[in-house]
Amino acid sequence: MSDHTVGNAGDSGDQRETRETRRDRSERADRGDHAERLRRDLARCSAELRSLNEVFNQRVVDPGMPGSNIERLQRQIERLTQRQSRLVTELLIAASSPSTSSRSSSSSSVRNREDALLAPSEPTAPEEPSESTVLRFTDSGDGASSSATVAVRHRSRPMRETVLDTLAELEVVAAPRAVSDIAEALYGEAIPVERFASLRRDEERAYINNPLRRPVWIVPAINCVGLAAIPRLVALSSWPAEERLVGSRTMRTAHLRTLLRLLNFRGRAAGESHDLRSARFDHLILQYARSVPDAFDWGGTPYREPDGEPDWERVAAAVEVELAQIEPADRVEREAAAHRLGKLSDRYQFWGAPVVAEGGQIERRNTP
Amino acid sequence: MTTKSTAISARLARLRGTLSAEEPGARGLERMARNPGCQRLRALTIAGITPATAVTAIYQEPDREGQSPFAIGLGNRYEAFLYGAGAASLLQLYRDAGRLLLAQAKVVNMLDLAPGSSPYALQRRELLTRRYLAQKLNGDPNAPNLIIQARLTVSLLGVEHPIAPDVLVAADTDPFYRPAEVKSYPDRNGKTDPSDIRGACRQAAVAVVALRQLASKLGVAQPDQVVPPLADLVLRVTGSFTPTLRPMTLQREVSSLLASLNQAPKNLAELEMLLAGVGGALDDQATLDAVPNRYQPNCREFCALAPHCKAQAVQDTDPVLLGVPAREALASAGSLSRALDLLNGTGAPPRTLEERALQERMREADAERAKAVR
Numbered sequence: 161m162s163d164h165t166v167g168n169a170g171d172s173g174d175q176r177e178t179r180e181t182r183r184d185r186s187e188r189a190d191r192g193d194h195a196e197r198l199r200r201d202l203a204r205c206s207a208e209l210r211s212l213n214e215v216f217n218q219r220v221v222d223p224g225m226p227g228s229n230i231e232r233l234q235r236q237i238e239r240l241t242q243r244q245s246r247l248v249t250e251l252l253i254a255a256s257s258p259s260t261s262s263r264s265s266s267s268s269s270v271r272n273r274e275d276a277l278l279a280p281s282e283p284t285a286p287e288e289p290s291e292s293t294v295l296r297f298t299d300s301g302d303g304a305s306s307s308a309t310v311a312v313r314h315r316s317r318p319m320r321e322t323v324l325d326t327l328a329e330l331e332v333v334a335a336p337r338a339v340s341d342i343a344e345a346l347y348g349e350a351i352p353v354e355r356f357a358s359l360r361r362d363e364e365r366a367y368i369n370n371p372l373r374r375p376v377w378i379v380p381a382i383n384c385v386g387l388a389a390i391p392r393l394v395a396l397s398s399w400p401a402e403e404r405l406v407g408s409r410t411m412r413t414a415h416l417r418t419l420l421r422l423l424n425f426r427g428r429a430a431g432e433s434h435d436l437r438s439a440r441f442d443h444l445i446l447q448y449a450r451s452v453p454d455a456f457d458w459g460g461t462p463y464r465e466p467d468g469e470p471d472w473e474r475v476a477a478a479v480e481v482e483l484a485q486i487e488p489a490d491r492v493e494r495e496a497a498a499h500r501l502g503k504l505s506d507r508y509q510f511w512g513a514p515v516v517a518e519g520g521q522i523e524r525r526n527t528p
Numbered sequence: 529m530t531t532k533s534t535a536i537s538a539r540l541a542r543l544r545g546t547l548s549a550e551e552p553g554a555r556g557l558e559r560m561a562r563n564p565g566c567q568r569l570r571a572l573t574i575a576g577i578t579p580a581t582a583v584t585a586i587y588q589e590p591d592r593e594g595q596s597p598f599a600i601g602l603g604n605r606y607e608a609f610l611y612g613a614g615a616a617s618l619l620q621l622y623r624d625a626g627r628l629l630l631a632q633a634k635v636v637n638m639l640d641l642a643p644g645s646s647p648y649a650l651q652r653r654e655l656l657t658r659r660y661l662a663q664k665l666n667g668d669p670n671a672p673n674l675i676i677q678a679r680l681t682v683s684l685l686g687v688e689h690p691i692a693p694d695v696l697v698a699a700d701t702d703p704f705y706r707p708a709e710v711k712s713y714p715d716r717n718g719k720t721d722p723s724d725i726r727g728a729c730r731q732a733a734v735a736v737v738a739l740r741q742l743a744s745k746l747g748v749a750q751p752d753q754v755v756p757p758l759a760d761l762v763l764r765v766t767g768s769f770t771p772t773l774r775p776m777t778l779q780r781e782v783s784s785l786l787a788s789l790n791q792a793p794k795n796l797a798e799l800e801m802l803l804a805g806v807g808g809a810l811d812d813q814a815t816l817d818a819v820p821n822r823y824q825p826n827c828r829e830f831c832a833l834a835p836h837c838k839a840q841a842v843q844d845t846d847p848v849l850l851g852v853p854a855r856e857a858l859a860s861a862g863s864l865s866r867a868l869d870l871l872n873g874t875g876a877p878p879r880t881l882e883e884r885a886l887q888e889r890m891r892e893a894d895a896e897r898a899k900a901v902r
Contacts, residue, residue, distance in 0.1 A: 335612070383641055385656065390640045408634035408672050411614025448613070451620035453630060485631040493670075515648060 198251045205244045212237050228488070239331065242398070320359065322349050323378055324396065330421055332414040333381040333393045333406060342418075345440040346425065360391060364511055371506065379510045381406045384497035387504065389512030397510050401501050407493035409486045416479045419448040423476050445475065454478045536686050536796075540575050543799065545809030547585060549576035554691040557682055558730035558781075559830045561788040565822040569831060571799045574685065574792055575810055579832040586813050591832055599712070606712040607694070609769045610762070611637060611676050618674060621762065621771045622697060628673055632700050636660060636672040638679065653679040654690065661696075661739075662746055664704055665754075673698060675705065680738035685792050693735035697760065704743065707735035708760035715763035715772040723829045725761070732759035733781035737789070757782040824852055860886045 216233050219225045326343040327334065334342075336356035344350045363378050381393035384407040395404040406414075426441035446466065449455040455478040456466035501509055508514070540549070552560075552573055560573040572582055580591045610617050615635045622628040642652035657678040664671040675696040681688035696705035709732045713724045736759060740751035748754050761774040799819070808815030823837040823846065831837075841849055845864040848855040860882035861867035869875030870887040871894060878884040 337612070385641055388641075391643055392640065406640070408636055408670070411635060412616075412619070412633040415614045415616055448616075451613075451616035453623060482630055482633075486633050515642070515652060
């Protein structure tokens with residue numbers, strides 16, 4: 161219903177016009193703020209890419225540098241480039257989007273934005289989500305922190321966007337509980353874990369209705385054995401197949417990679433002199449690092465509490481040691497499964513192959 | 529299903545009468561071995577009726593068995609903690625114990641590979657478990673180190689009964705898997721409730737038997753060499769979810785369970801003869817009462833029929849009401865009331881030499897008691 165026809169009974173025409181003018185002005189101010197935030201984020205993203213490329217150049221010419229380190233850095237650069245593309249597209253849309261009243265559903269404005277993203281005439285139509293502007297860290301490469309960043313959240317940000325952003329930060333498959341905990345630490349937004357089941361069903365239903373409707377989907381992880389979905393783990397459809405597959409070592413490597421990301425987040429938050437922000441990550445890091453050998457010196461009690469102040473660099477080093485032992489074999493298993501997955505239809509590549517029971521019957525799934 | 533097992537299933541269905549078959553699970557199978565002298569419990573387990581169903585459906589009594597909802601909730605939370613984050617806590621536990629090396633982090637959770645409880649999912653878990661165990665027997669280095677919620681079967685009278693051991697664990701150098709039972713009981717060292725430990729050990733013994741049976745099917749000539757009578761108990765530190773690891777030897781438990789399973793065909797034939805004489809099926813109260821029981825005080829640890837059987841023992845003045853040693857000592861009297869008659873000289877005089885000997889022993893003991901309290 162258009163806001164131009166909505167009004168309280170008994171309102172005069174002047175009162176309605178005043179309300180509409182105030183609303184339009186507010187929307188214009190919002191759009192201006194939004195564009196400004198996008199430019200700031202783009203500047204930070206560009207600076208981060210520049211420093212990553214410098215590190216990449218140094219590593220490439222270092223004969224002692226393992227290829228796996230270079231490959232990991234390459235993937236980070238690719239993801240950052242994709243994020244930069246998304247920000248540019250959002251900036252273009254923000255600059256060109258028509259006035260819409262605040263009463264229009266947020267879903268329709270998102271749809272408008274997504275339709276704009278998918279329009280064939282758009283030269284920069286990306287395949288990435290229109291992520292809301294949120295906390296972004298910069299890394300100048302030498303450990304020095306950037307100027308302070310503050311979590312910027314849209315009013316009542318949809319759960320889907322928070323999940324998208326959190327997974328984009330984590331870069332590994334994750335359980336809903338982990339996504340919820342980390343989103344709360346990153347953005348101060350708690351996601352109810354019980355809503356993930358309906359989110360998963362809605363995503364698949366929307367994909368089946370129109371696969372091109374969204375550039376990125378929240379999809380289940382896929383197991384390497386039968387290429388079926390693992391509903392209790394989530395991933396992003398924009399990730400390469402091997403990053404969405406789960407082998408016998410993957411949950412462990414994902415746990416360790418998540419821990420490294422948490423240490424990274426903490427380090428940057430601490431650099432902003434916001435003790436409260438870095439403390440949000442301490443509890444999570446302790447929880448994740450409990451199972452990492454040599455991450456801490458444990459006290460004498462059976463409750464496994466670290467003895468003394470944690471040494472975060474020691475934790476990171478211990479994680480890298482374990483990753484070096486298990487990640488190569490994990491990658492081999494996932495890449496082999498990715499090769500098999502690539503032979504399936506797009507739908508099964510994202511949502512998992514159907515489970516075939518003995519006798520050839522296909523198990524019916526809950527989604528249409 | 530083979531012809532033989534179809535025939536067995538038909539016989540069991542006749543024994544059950546109108547009641548549907550229920551899977552005994554590991555608890556039901558180990559329960560049968562706990563009181564091998566109780567024909568009633570064996571009859572119900574063989575026929576596929578749980579004691580809880582017997583209490584409610586046959587005796588029409590309230591079922592007082594079962595854990596409290598709090599205990600069940602705590603157990604579920606503890607398992608979720610252990611299995612979460614790629615079983616990080618379990619890996620840490622086995623690494624600290626020196627059982628798994630750093631690189632041995634291959635964890636498979638059947639609930640992820642075949643989620644849900646549909647027949648397809650359960651069948652798939654069984655197939656995947658068999659595949660992984662075959663992989664291990666073949667010495668494949670990619671065989672998992674931890675399998676969570678595997679699905680095995682135990683053969684009883686040719687019918688395969690599924691069980692789901694909590695965890696199967698094997699280092700890369702181990703020839704095969706060892707079961708681990710996860711319990712949320714606090715680990716109080718030697719002061720942990722012995723009945724809790726007994727129950728957990730017996731359930732683990734069922735998993736040992738299941739692994740041996742599968743190893744045999746996969747072509748292992750001596751399954752007891754590949755699957756020794758060993759298991760792990762995973763309890764928790766009091767007041768926290770920090771796990772503790774207790775390796776246990778289960779020779780006695782495994783032996784009693786195997787004896788119980790091996791005796792089942794003879795038991796089935798005897799049971800059919802008994803019921804043919806009574807003229808009913810086990811779903812009838814009078815018929816079930818005609819099947820002899822053997823109540824003992826620890827029955828309440830594992831059998832829902834314990835209150836019913838105890839009431840019967842009270843009615844019969846069974847000497848076991850004073851404890852198992854009393855049952856043996858007063859066996860020749862057969863009941864407490866007869867024993868009192870013999871002691872006091874009331875009722876009929878001793879009918880047998882054993883009764884006379886018992887009378888003399890009791891009177892001597894009574895005289896000693898009177899002298900002591902004077």
